Amino acid sequence: MLRRSRSAFASIGFTALAAVSALTLTACGSGAQGGSGGNGVKVGLITKTDTNPFFVKMKEGAEQAAKDNGVELVSAAGKFDGDNAGQVTAIENMVNSGVKGILITPNDSKAIVPALEKARAKGVLVIALDSPTDPQDATDALFATDNVKAGELIGQYAKAAMAGKEAKIATLDLAPGVAVGVQRHQGFLKGFGVAEGDPSIVCMQDTGGDQAKGQTAMENCLQKSADINVVYTINEPAALGAYTALKAKGLEKKVLVVSVDGGCTGTKAVKEGKIAATSQQYPLQMASQGVKAVADFAKNGKKASGYTDTGVTLVTDAAKTGVDSKDTAYGLEKCWG
Amino acid sequence: MTATPLPYEQLKGPTTVRRLLTTPTTGPLVALLLACVFFSLTTEQFLSGGNFSLIVQQVMVVGTLAIGQTLIILTAGIDLSCGAVMAFGSIVIAKTAAESGLPPLVAIALGLAVCAGFGLVNGLLVQLIPLPPFIVTLGMLNVAFALTHIYSAEQTITNLPGPLTALGETFPLGNTDITYGSLVTIALFLVFAYALSSTSWGRHVYALGNSPEAARLNGIRTSRLTIGLYTLAGAVYGIAALLLISRTGVGDPQAGQTDNLDSITAVVLGGTSLFGGRGAVLGTFIGVLIVGVFRNGLQLMGVASIYQTLITGVLVILAVTVDQISRKKAR
Numbered sequence: 001m002l003r004r005s006r007s008a009f010a011s012i013g014f015t016a017l018a019a020v021s022a023l024t025l026t027a028c029g030s031g032a033q034g035g036s037g038g039n040g041v042k043v044g045l046i047t048k049t050d051t052n053p054f055f056v057k058m059k060e061g062a063e064q065a066a067k068d069n070g071v072e073l074v075s076a077a078g079k080f081d082g083d084n085a086g087q088v089t090a091i092e093n094m095v096n097s098g099v100k101g102i103l104i105t106p107n108d109s110k111a112i113v114p115a116l117e118k119a120r121a122k123g124v125l126v127i128a129l130d131s132p133t134d135p136q137d138a139t140d141a142l143f144a145t146d147n148v149k150a151g152e153l154i155g156q157y158a159k160a161a162m163a164g165k166e167a168k169i170a171t172l173d174l175a176p177g178v179a180v181g182v183q184r185h186q187g188f189l190k191g192f193g194v195a196e197g198d199p200s201i202v203c204m205q206d207t208g209g210d211q212a213k214g215q216t217a218m219e220n221c222l223q224k225s226a227d228i229n230v231v232y233t234i235n236e237p238a239a240l241g242a243y244t245a246l247k248a249k250g251l252e253k254k255v256l257v258v259s260v261d262g263g264c265t266g267t268k269a270v271k272e273g274k275i276a277a278t279s280q281q282y283p284l285q286m287a288s289q290g291v292k293a294v295a296d297f298a299k300n301g302k303k304a305s306g307y308t309d310t311g312v313t314l315v316t317d318a319a320k321t322g323v324d325s326k327d328t329a330y331g332l333e334k335c336w337g
Numbered sequence: 338m339t340a341t342p343l344p345y346e347q348l349k350g351p352t353t354v355r356r357l358l359t360t361p362t363t364g365p366l367v368a369l370l371l372a373c374v375f376f377s378l379t380t381e382q383f384l385s386g387g388n389f390s391l392i393v394q395q396v397m398v399v400g401t402l403a404i405g406q407t408l409i410i411l412t413a414g415i416d417l418s419c420g421a422v423m424a425f426g427s428i429v430i431a432k433t434a435a436e437s438g439l440p441p442l443v444a445i446a447l448g449l450a451v452c453a454g455f456g457l458v459n460g461l462l463v464q465l466i467p468l469p470p471f472i473v474t475l476g477m478l479n480v481a482f483a484l485t486h487i488y489s490a491e492q493t494i495t496n497l498p499g500p501l502t503a504l505g506e507t508f509p510l511g512n513t514d515i516t517y518g519s520l521v522t523i524a525l526f527l528v529f530a531y532a533l534s535s536t537s538w539g540r541h542v543y544a545l546g547n548s549p550e551a552a553r554l555n556g557i558r559t560s561r562l563t564i565g566l567y568t569l570a571g572a573v574y575g576i577a578a579l580l581l582i583s584r585t586g587v588g589d590p591q592a593g594q595t596d597n598l599d600s601i602t603a604v605v606l607g608g609t610s611l612f613g614g615r616g617a618v619l620g621t622f623i624g625v626l627i628v629g630v631f632r633n634g635l636q637l638m639g640v641a642s643i644y645q646t647l648i649t650g651v652l653v654i655l656a657v658t659v660d661q662i663s664r665k666k667a668r
Binding site: 083088094107177 | 589
């Protein structure tokens with residue numbers, strides 16, 4: 001029994017050590033985060049995940065804007081793309097910590113609504129960044145890319161690049177029911193001038209915007225019809241996945257790949273000719289305008305409202321007449337990630 | 338002492354203090370209290386009734402899953418399917434009530450039955466074929482995940498009838514608003530704590546976890562007990578499904594994707610041994626609160642969420658280390 005009780009003491013010692021080391025980590029963490037404080041106004045930023053470069057850039061923009069406007073930024077993220085519960089928890093904690101406004105890229109446009117309504121009922125300004133909620137008026141304002149336009153631009157580009165050749169189109173989409181993906185997809189078809197269900201669309205696959213899944217999707221599409229010559233992709237990781245699959249079949253020079261995003265990796269891929277053209281969007285703009293809106297709200301009580309287009313630019317090194325575009329030098333200057 | 342250690346609860350120490358020290362729940366409780374003290378000192382908003390009520394709300398879903406997970410881990414099993422089964426249950430409840438027009442209470446009962454059914458299948462496969470719980474529940478994780486997405490057609494279900502979200506409503510206690518769902522979770526923990534520590538069924542669960550063979554030779558019907566435990570765990574996931582709906586107000590097919598590992602984390606942080614036969618369900622409650630307190634406290638401090646993950650990881654490894662060392666010394 002003596003030995004047992006000693007081991008019990010040891011176990012408690014270990015636990016205390018665990019707690020202490022965890023709290024030390026916390027202290028380090030908070031030290032690293034500090035320094036952006038200001039006049040006591042807090043702004044919350046909740047991204048879909050905190051690993052995607054898009055959101056890393058968004059956070060950078062928010063941090064810079066927080067410094068410029070003299071407010072404090074607190075941030076959180078879902079654990080995975082689609083994690084609604086994690087975002088709800090973050091909203092509640094931020095409201096409890098007394099934030100003046102919350103900027104959020106919702107993981108689930110519908111499921112997040114009740115939590116946002118509760119926050120707004122407590123007087124918090126809520127702004128959606130990048131993707132709207134459903135209904136859109138569940139937030140005070142939306143700062144986002146016009147995703148239909150982003151799709152339209154690459155659709156028009158692809159149409160011009162095909163120069164009348166018969167198209168066999170594959171679309172590598174996001175996931176069913178996600179607004180961003182649906183809007184880009186529809187924009188692309190509109191820009192290309194084909195209707196949903198047109199026989200020229202030979203393959204449609206979901207990729208979740210993931211490179212590995214994009215590759216698998218493209219491989220499967222090529223199994224289905226080897227003569228695909230236009231590939232629309234939801235984002236550049238999916239496009240690069242598709243490129244890998246095309247290259248394995250020796251088709252990379254024969255197939256036109258277009259995408260949306262304008263991340264630095266993706267823009268470089270445009271420069272290297274792996275992707276023909278991409279619609280570049282500006283997450284930094286979304287976040288910095290969002291932070292500014294909350295700072296203004298704290299100053300004069302005026303709430304931002306409605307939709308603000310944060311802009312989109314077609315980036316390609318093989319410009320086509322009739323389609324406005326910028327080259328990759330411009331794209332690389334403005335890219336994110 | 339025999340080669341197989343007895344459940345800790347059965348060891349009578351000479352004094353109350355020693356008994357307290359040998360309980361695997363004591364360490365986690367100390368860690369939880371230290372964390373609470375730390376966050377009370379570093380943030381103004383932490384120490385309030387409203388904030389504690391919020392933390393309990395935030396952990397009630399994973400906490401309820403972790404009750405079922407504790408039952409299975411006590412038998413030296415593991416359940417990777419719990420979050421996916423819960424998600425499927427929540428879609429069944431939401432969809433049948435909101436779209437197929439079943440009366441809400443019938444929809445809820447159906448959801449509970451479906452979840453219990455998943456548990457039953459898990460239990461039958463584990464016990465009768467027999468297959469390792471890890472593999473069975475890994476398979477079931479995928480089955481339930483796929484069914485969730487097929488049945489929901491990937492659509493979030495909104496406009497739920499009132500009774501489905503009733504548990505998310507609050508009542509005032511002093512200045513603090515408390516959700517009914519939090520009470521359900523706490524009540525479940527108390528019921529299972531009592532059943533495991535003070536009924537013969539509870540004794541049998543610990544005996545089974547320590548040594549199925551010895552339990553069988555002592556006249557415990559281990560096969561029935563195991564299948565029953567998996568089924569019961571499934572039914573508890575069904576309750577978690579209802580709590581999930583009441584918390585978010587929607588039926589969300591993306592829900593619960595990391596909840597299996599989160600529930601295992603809570604069980605381990607609460608001092609229950611992955612080797613079975615040792616631990617307590619109230620420890621799991623402490624474990625889930627540790628995760629909730631760190632998440633909330635760090636957020637109030639303005640620490641980025643990735644540090645929560647880092648700290649949770651460190652705590653899990655330390656908790657398992659403590660378990661392993663004290664098991665060795667106990668031999």
